[in-house]
Every structure is written in C-alpha cells, then in structure tokens.
Amino acid sequence: MFGNILDRVGETGPLVHNITNYVTVNDVANAILAIGASPVMADDPRDAVEITAICGGINLNIGTLNKRSIKAMHRAGMRASELGHVVLLDPVGAGAFAIRTETAVSLLEKLHLTAVRGNMSEVKTLASGSGTTKGVDADVADAVTDENLETSVEFAKNFAREHKTLLAVTGAIDLVTDGDKCFVIRNGRAEMGRVAGTGCQLSGIATAFLIANPDNRLEALAAAVATMGIAGEIGWSRQLEGDGNATFAKRIIDALYHLDGATLDRMTRCEER
Amino acid sequence: MFGNILDRVGETGPLVHNITNYVTVNDVANAILAIGASPVMADDPRDAVEITAICGGINLNIGTLNKRSIKAMHRAGMRASELGHVVLLDPVGAGAFAIRTETAVSLLEKLHLTAVRGNMSEVKTLASGSGTTKGVDADVADAVTDENLETSVEFAKNFAREHKTLLAVTGAIDLVTDGDKCFVIRNGRAEMGRVAGTGCQLSGIATAFLIANPDNRLEALAAAVATMGIAGEIGWSRQLEGDGNATFAKRIIDALYHLDGATLDRMTRCEER
Amino acid sequence: MFGNILDRVGETGPLVHNITNYVTVNDVANAILAIGASPVMADDPRDAVEITAICGGINLNIGTLNKRSIKAMHRAGMRASELGHVVLLDPVGAGAFAIRTETAVSLLEKLHLTAVRGNMSEVKTLASGSGTTKGVDADVADAVTDENLETSVEFAKNFAREHKTLLAVTGAIDLVTDGDKCFVIRNGRAEMGRVAGTGCQLSGIATAFLIANPDNRLEALAAAVATMGIAGEIGWSRQLEGDGNATFAKRIIDALYHLDGATLDRMTRCEER
Numbered sequence: 086m087f088g089n090i091l092d093r094v095g096e097t098g099p100l101v102h103n104i105t106n107y108v109t110v111n112d113v114a115n116a117i118l119a120i121g122a123s124p125v126m127a128d129d130p131r132d133a134v135e136i137t138a139i140c141g142g143i144n145l146n147i148g149t150l151n152k153r154s155i156k157a158m159h160r161a162g163m164r165a166s167e168l169g170h171v172v173l174l175d176p177v178g179a180g181a182f183a184i185r186t187e188t189a190v191s192l193l194e195k196l197h198l199t200a201v202r203g204n205m206s207e208v209k210t211l212a213s214g215s216g217t218t219k220g221v222d223a224d225v226a227d228a229v230t231d232e233n234l235e236t237s238v239e240f241a242k243n244f245a246r247e248h249k250t251l252l253a254v255t256g257a258i259d260l261v262t263d264g265d266k267c268f269v270i271r272n273g274r275a276e277m278g279r280v281a282g283t284g285c286q287l288s289g290i291a292t293a294f295l296i297a298n299p300d301n302r303l304e305a306l307a308a309a310v311a312t313m314g315i316a317g318e319i320g321w322s323r324q325l326e327g328d329g330n331a332t333f334a335k336r337i338i339d340a341l342y343h344l345d346g347a348t349l350d351r352m353t354r355c356e357e358r
Numbered sequence: 359m360f361g362n363i364l365d366r367v368g369e370t371g372p373l374v375h376n377i378t379n380y381v382t383v384n385d386v387a388n389a390i391l392a393i394g395a396s397p398v399m400a401d402d403p404r405d406a407v408e409i410t411a412i413c414g415g416i417n418l419n420i421g422t423l424n425k426r427s428i429k430a431m432h433r434a435g436m437r438a439s440e441l442g443h444v445v446l447l448d449p450v451g452a453g454a455f456a457i458r459t460e461t462a463v464s465l466l467e468k469l470h471l472t473a474v475r476g477n478m479s480e481v482k483t484l485a486s487g488s489g490t491t492k493g494v495d496a497d498v499a500d501a502v503t504d505e506n507l508e509t510s511v512e513f514a515k516n517f518a519r520e521h522k523t524l525l526a527v528t529g530a531i532d533l534v535t536d537g538d539k540c541f542v543i544r545n546g547r548a549e550m551g552r553v554a555g556t557g558c559q560l561s562g563i564a565t566a567f568l569i570a571n572p573d574n575r576l577e578a579l580a581a582a583v584a585t586m587g588i589a590g591e592i593g594w595s596r597q598l599e600g601d602g603n604a605t606f607a608k609r610i611i612d613a614l615y616h617l618d619g620a621t622l623d624r625m626t627r628c629e630e631r
Numbered sequence: 632m633f634g635n636i637l638d639r640v641g642e643t644g645p646l647v648h649n650i651t652n653y654v655t656v657n658d659v660a661n662a663i664l665a666i667g668a669s670p671v672m673a674d675d676p677r678d679a680v681e682i683t684a685i686c687g688g689i690n691l692n693i694g695t696l697n698k699r700s701i702k703a704m705h706r707a708g709m710r711a712s713e714l715g716h717v718v719l720l721d722p723v724g725a726g727a728f729a730i731r732t733e734t735a736v737s738l739l740e741k742l743h744l745t746a747v748r749g750n751m752s753e754v755k756t757l758a759s760g761s762g763t764t765k766g767v768d769a770d771v772a773d774a775v776t777d778e779n780l781e782t783s784v785e786f787a788k789n790f791a792r793e794h795k796t797l798l799a800v801t802g803a804i805d806l807v808t809d810g811d812k813c814f815v816i817r818n819g820r821a822e823m824g825r826v827a828g829t830g831c832q833l834s835g836i837a838t839a840f841l842i843a844n845p846d847n848r849l850e851a852l853a854a855a856v857a858t859m860g861i862a863g864e865i866g867w868s869r870q871l872e873g874d875g876n877a878t879f880a881k882r883i884i885d886a887l888y889h890l891d892g893a894t895l896d897r898m899t900r901c902e903e904r
Contacts, residue, residue: 107653115877281391600886602888604882
C-alpha cells in the first residue's frame with residue numbers, strides 16, 4: 086500500500102530544511118538520514134530563507150522558540166510557500182504556552198501549509214486559537230479512541246478542509262486526512278511516549294515523504310505515519326533485557342534505516358474512513 | 359531508604375521545566391522521561407515564564423549561556439520562586455568563566471533556590487564569588503575524599519545554612535545537606551566522567567524528585583543523587599566488550615528507566631553525618 | 632606511525648573549546664571525551680573569548696550560525712590567534728549558503744588558522760569565495776578519486792600554501808597537507824555518511840590532536856583523520872543484525888574510546904604524496 090512511497094524517498098533523496106527545537110534535533114537528523122533523505126538545519130532568518138530555496142521542503146517545529154527562530158520560520162515558510170515547496174508545521178506544545186499558540190496560529194494563517202502534524206490537543210488548539218495542553222504531551226481527554234473515532238475523524242476532516250492542508254493527528258490511533266478521505270492507522274507502541282522526540286522525528290521524515298511523492302501527498306503523509314509506528318514496533322521487538330528508553334530511541338531510527346517497502350506494506354495497519 | 363521517594367516520582371509524573379544547555383539537553387529529556395516524569399524545555403524569556411507557571415519546578419543549568427537564556431533564567435526563576443515552586447540551580451562551569459560565575463552568583467542571591475547541585479569547584483566558586491575551575495570538571499584539589507570528608511561536610515553544611523538552600527556536591531563521594539543533616543553517598547562509577555552530561559541529567563531528575571516529594575526534600579535530593587549513581591553502576595555492569603562512553607550514556611538512562619524502589623534501597627550506599 | 636600522537640592526547644588531556652552547531656554537539660562532546668580530552672562549549676561572545684583563553688585551542692564549526700555565534704567565532708578566534716592557540720575551522724555547508732560562505736571566508740582571512748577541515752565542495756568554496764555545494768554533503772563531482780588524485784593533491788597543497796594553514800579534505804579518500812607534504816588516507820566506511828556529524832566529530836577531535844602535538848601538527852591532523860576513519864571501521868564491524876545508523880553513531884564513539892596507538896598504527900592506510 087505505502088511501500089512504493091517509502092521506496093521513492095530512498096530513490097530521490099530529498100533535501101529537507103528543518104527549523105526545529107534543539108532538544109531532539111540530532112535524532113531528527115539521523116531519522117531523515119535513515120530513510121535515505123538529507124537534512125539541513127538552519128534557524129537564522131537570512132540563512133534559513135536561502136537554505137529553504139535549495140531544499141524541496143521545510144519542517145517547522147515550534148519546540149524551542151525564540152525571536153530569531155520565529156522570524157526565521159515566517160520568512161523561510163513564506164519563501165517555501167511562494168516556491169510551491171512542501172511546508173509542514175509541527176505545533177509542539179501549542180495550547181500550553183501563549184507564545185507557541187500564537188506562533189502556530191500565525192504560521193497556519195500566513196503560510197500555504199502542505200501538512201500539519203501534531204497530537205490532538207495541539208490540533209484542537211490550532212482549531213480554536215487557544216487550548217489547555219499539559220506540557221508537550223496530549224491531554225488524556227483528547228485521545229482518539231475507538232469510542233470517539235467517528236467524531237474525531239469528522240473533526241480532523243473539518244480542520245483539513247477549513248485550513249486547506251493535510252492533517253496528521255497522532256496518538257495511540259493516528260488520523261491522516263485531506264478533508265475528504267481519512268486514513269486511520271493503528272501502528273506504533275505506547276512506549277514511544279517515553280522517548281523524547283518521536284513526534285519530531287515523524288515530522289522530519291514526513292516532510293521528506295511529501296517532497297518525494299508530489300502526486301499523492303495524502304498517501305505520502307499516511308505512509309510516513311505508518312512508517313514511524315512500524316519503526317517503533319520493530320525497534321521495540323529488538324529490545325534486550327535491561328534496554329530502556331534511550332536504547333529504544335536508537336533502535337527506532339535503526340529500524341527506519343532498514344525498513345523497506347515490502348515490510349512496510351506487510352506491517353501497515355490502516356483503514357479508510 | 360529512598361525507594362518510596364523514587365516510586366513517588368513515577369506515581370505523580372511531575373512536569374519539569376528546564377532551561378539548560380544545548381549540549382546535553384536530549385539526554386536530560388530522556389533521563390526525566392525514564393523516571394516517569396515529563397520534561398519541557400524553553401529558554402525564550404516570555405515562553406519560559408509562562409511554562410514555569412504550569413510546571414512543578416524549574417531546573418536552571420548555566421552550561422551554554424547567552425543573553426536570552428540568562429534573562430529567561432532570572433524571569434522564570436523569579437516566577438517559580440513567587441509561586442513557591444521547586445527551583446534548582448546547576449552552576450556548570452562557574453569559577454572558570456566570569457559570565458557563568460556572575461550568573462550563578464546572581465541567581466543564588468535573587469531566587470529562592472530549593473537546591474544547588476554542582477561539583478565542589480563550582481560550589482566553592484558560589485561560596486566565594488570567584489573561582490579557578492578548569493573547564494567544566496572539578497579541580498582535582500577540590501575532590502571530596504575520606505581524608506577531607508569532615509571539613510567538606512562542614513563546608514557544605516555552612517553553605518546550605520548561609521544560602522538557605524539544599525545542596526548536593528557531587529563527585530566520587532557525594533554530599534547532600536540542608537545545613538543540619540548531611541548524607542554521604544558512595545554510589546556511581548568513575549567512568550561517568552567520560553560521558554557528557556551525567557551531572558546535567560542528575561540536575562534534571564533531582565528537580566523531578568523534589569517536586570514529587572514536597573514533604574521530605576532533603577531525602578528527595580539525596581535519593582536523586584543515589585539514583586543517578588546506581589544507574590551508572592547498573593549501566594556499567596551491562597557494558598559489552600567494545601562498548602564505550604557513547605553506549606554507556608544510553609545504558610545509564612536505560613537503567614533509570616528500569617530502576618525501582620526496592621533496587622534503589624538495596625543498592626544505596628549512604629550514611630549520615 | 633600515528634600511534635604516539637593518539638597516545639599523547641590521552642596523556643595530556645587537552646581542553647577544547649567548541650563553537651559548534653546544536654545538531655551534532657552532543658556527539659562532538661562525547662567524541663572528545665572518548666579520546667581522553669575535555670570539551671567546553673560556549674557561543675556567547677563574552678563567554679567564548681574568556682573560555683578560549685583557558686583552552687588549548689578552539690574548534691569553529693559553522694553548522695548552525697546566528698548573529699551571536701558569528702560574533703563569538705570572530706572574537707574567540709581572534710583571541711585564540713593572538714595567544715598562539717590552535718584554531719580549526721570546519722566550514723560546514725559553505726558554498727550552499729551565502730551566510731555560511733561569507734562567514735567561512737571571513738574567518739579564513741582574519742584568523743591565523745591552524746587547520747581547515749572540510750569536504751572538497753566546502754574547500755573549493757573557500758578557495759574561490761563562492762560555490763555550489765548541495766546542502767551539507769559534498770557534490771559527487773567534487774569527490775577525490777584515484778583518477779583525479781594528482782590534481783586534487785595539487786589543489787589541496789596550493790590551498791594550504793596560499794592560506795598558510797594545514798588542510799584536511801575528507802571524503803572516500805582523505806587528503807591532509809601543509810602545502811608541502813600530503814598524506815593520502817584511505818580509512819573509513821561509506822556508511823558514515825548516513826550518520827549525522829561524523830565530520831563535526833572529526834573536527835572536534837582533530838583540535839585536540841593538534842593541541843596535544845604542537846611539534847608535529849601535520850602528522851597530528853593526519854592522525855586525527857585516520858583515527859576517525861578507523862573508528863568508523865571498528866564501529867561498523869561491531870554492528871549486529873538490525874543495527875542501523877543511530878547505533879552505528881554510538882559505536883563509532885565507542886571505538887574512539889577504546890582505540891590505542893598500536894591499533895591505530897596497525898590499521899592506518901596512509902601514503903605520502
């Protein structure tokens with residue numbers, strides 16, 4: 086199903102510009118390298134604008150903002166929008182903190198976003214312009230479950246339609262939609278929540294997937310989400326006795342490094358709604 | 359002895375705000391996640407003030423300072439002090455560099471610090487207002503040994519009393535005191551000195567321990583120190599032939615992930631002075 | 632051949648100041664610790680100037696520039712030059728981005744560089760003042776091969792002579808020259824290109840090698856290049872089934888941690904031109 090999409094990333098080796106937080110940036114770089122794409126990081130406004138012009142797309146992650154990086158995100162995001170490049174927004178912590186909420190809402194309004202990738206609390210914040218996220222993890226009350234699946238899918242579709250963007254809402258159950266179709270993906274491991282930055286890594290590789298697959302971007306975003314979840318499953322299955330979250334973090338990226346289209350197809354648990 | 363204190367961290371899942379250096383920040387985040395707490399990082403002054411209000415405490419680490427982060431530390435630290443939150447100061451490199459010495463001394467004077475966690479060279483610098491630290495490691499002359507233990511304990515107690523803060527002086531022998539009682543802890547491995555940021559990780563998890571245990575904070579700080587040392591011992595015991603400091607770094611966090619109260623109690627080597 | 636040079640690093644434990652990018656900084660710190668040296672990171676201009684005075688040398692890596700770090704590089708670099716300390720420049724991404732090209736060219740002109748360490752695309756950019764680097768990897772057209780070896784050696788020698796600096800051009804085949812003699816080194820693994828920051832790590836440890844070996848700096852730089860390549864070979868040989876680039880990254884540093892002079896001598900593949 087998504088195998089060709091993954092293979093296409095390795096064949097084309099897209100260059101991904103990341104303006105991202107300094108907490109998880111190294112794992113984001115190695116995750117992008119693992120799938121056969123190339124990362125570039127730059128957050129000085131002038132540097133960022135120029136770099137984004139050379140890259141196929143930009144990954145905007147608001148994890149550790151400052152005046153400089155906010156300016157760089159706006160400028161580089163505008164430039165990428167003008168060039169018709171992929172622009173992905175990861176609204177880390179939007180809802181918990183005004184500066185992040187404002188920045189995320191402003192980027193959502195001003196840029197031509199190709200995709201938004203966040204947890205449900207963050208996406209609800211973007212939808213309403215304010216929120217109550219506790220830190221950088223989703224509120225339990227916001228979790229997508231089998232019970233609220235229909236409402237959640239409807240909410241996600243509405244968001245995508247209204248903001249003319251692809252949307253990936255990730256959690257125990259992931260939703261990926263263009264406003265019309267919605268993929269419901271059930272890959273991944275709960276233990277990924279104890280690893281800093283698996284969401285950031287997903288946003289990085291999703292940008293590469295979107296660049297490499299311009300003709301089927303909804304599927305590309307869904308494929309990235311399934312890929313990250315499956316890397317978590319494979320990584321976890323390789324844990325030895327005594328291995329914890331730090332080794333798991335490396336095993337997830339290792340799994341990305343070895344994942345091929347056939348395995349992705351075999352392991353994907355995805356339905357359409 | 360300290361087992362219940364560790365268990366309490368996992369049960370309550372405290373949210374820890376970190377303004378910390380970009381060198382070791384990823385390991386700090388994963389160490390905090392490993393013990394069942396949640397990390398948030400933010401160093402823009404406005405973001406930081408707001409975030410610290412949501413969190414139970416703040417970990418101020420002066421490892422890679424700049425104008426922005428110095429301002430953020432002062433503002434967020436003041437706000438946390440007003441709210442009666444935990445405020446921990448890690449004076450990395452104080453004594454070696456004027457800007458760090460000044461910042462550490464200023465934070466010590468202006469904030470209501472719950473705890474200071476540093477090596478002996480850094481703490482001596484804070485005590486005197488200047489110092490001769492060589493880089494970010496303690497001077498050999500400043501090491502706490504069995505020979506100078508009594509004087510060292512007295513110095514630590516005086517510091518804690520004078521500055522009305524808990525103090526953890528870490529090295530081959532660790533001292534944790536409130537000015538009255540002093541725990542002398544002999545856990546850990548010398549090889550931890552070849553891993554970047556085990557001290558930073560300790561400051562991160564210690565903040566979580568202090569938040570989760572408001573009624574016995576001296577013991578909480580001592581428990582964090584013992585926990586980090588024991589994680590080093592367990593991590594080292596799992597090293598395979600050919601494993602070096604980079605794998606050891608991951609194994610330490612893995613050990614934190616698996617450590618339970620009973621094991622902590624069994625392995626703690628601690629006496630009171 | 633280079634064994635004594637490596638051993639000398641461990642015996643003297645040089646203190647290396649790094650102004651480097653936040654993407655790979657943790658691995659740079661652990662790589663420096665692995666060889667028995669000590670890293671200090673600081674990028675605030677005032678902090679940086681003071682720190683560099685205490686250290687034996689400075690590693691200037693332009694990976695994620697901003698106004699502050701550019702100023703810090705110039706000031707700390709000038710101070711280190713005045714003091715006769717080692718100054719190494721790693722022109723990451725020069726040629727692809729104007730701000731990086733300008734900064735690298737300006738540092739090359741104004742400082743007394745002990746050494747430049749980059750890929751061929753970056754060095755060509757420094758030589759001509761402009762370039763066409765694709766991202767942070769060398770253009771395929773710029774690769775040093777057996778076919779163009781003679782021309783490449785000549786180019787490298789000319790660069791070193793003209794700019795009165797040692798030069799290490801790294802890739803599948805590495806060249807290390809002082810303008811007169813040129814070492815051609817064939818260690819390393821192609822898979823290192825899928826690990827973020829092996830070049831950054833090399834620049835960090837090379838600075839330590841240069842500080843520890845003031846009387847034979849050309850050999851010291853060549854030894855650092857061979858050491859990094861051999862660490863890649865050993866690290867790769869320890870990969871287990873399913874291990875990918877993230878685990879490989881750790882195994883490279885682990886190999887640095889265990890490497891001794893005798894092994895380095897035995898494994899070095901180096902000829903003079």
